[in-house]
Amino acid sequence: MGHPGAAAAPERDQTRRLPLSSSAGAVQQCRDFSRQALLDWHWLAVDGGSRPDEEQVAVFEDVLLMVSELVTNACLHAPGGPRELRLRWDTVRLRVEVSDASPVPPELRPSADPGQPGGHGLRVVDRLARAWGSRPENGGKSVWLEVSSPLDHRT
Secondary structure: OOOOOOOOOOOOOEEEEEEOOOOOOHHHHHHHHHHHHHHHOOOOOOHHHOOOOHHHHHHHHHHHHHHHHHHHHHHHHOOOOEEEEEEEEOOOEEEEEEEEOOOOOOOOOOOOOOOOOOOOHHHHHHHHOOEEEEEEEOOEEEEEEEEEOOOHHHO
16 A cells, blocks of 8 residues: 555645654745645646746745734744644635644734734635634644636636
8 A cells, every 4th residue: 555645636625745853944934835735736827838827826825924913823832833834626616624732722812013014814714715624633723725717716
């Protein structure tokens, strides 16, 4: 029997996992991992060789920003930082999950002062994601978000 990630995933439902061992460099590592997954899943591919439209590029960049926010929150608020990043793509929606060792669910803070650093991450996720939340996992939690396909607006 082979390694679970060794075989090609079915085209309609693909999952990628990135185990993390520390907070050091985790945000950039997760952004790079997510960028590569989205490119592999053709989020910016177009027919006829033309360039991706503005909506596709915006959703692509929004996903990378939201990955950064979830991972940063785990680095700042969970002992040991993030445990794992999971990306699941089923051609209709992308689900991003970041797990950590803290059982404390994230809280959307009242509007933070836009001129002050910090306190804006979940507000960004709340505005950009189709849905988000958290669930208990292995003594800690998994914080998740979902984004619709960037191609949906064309149909």
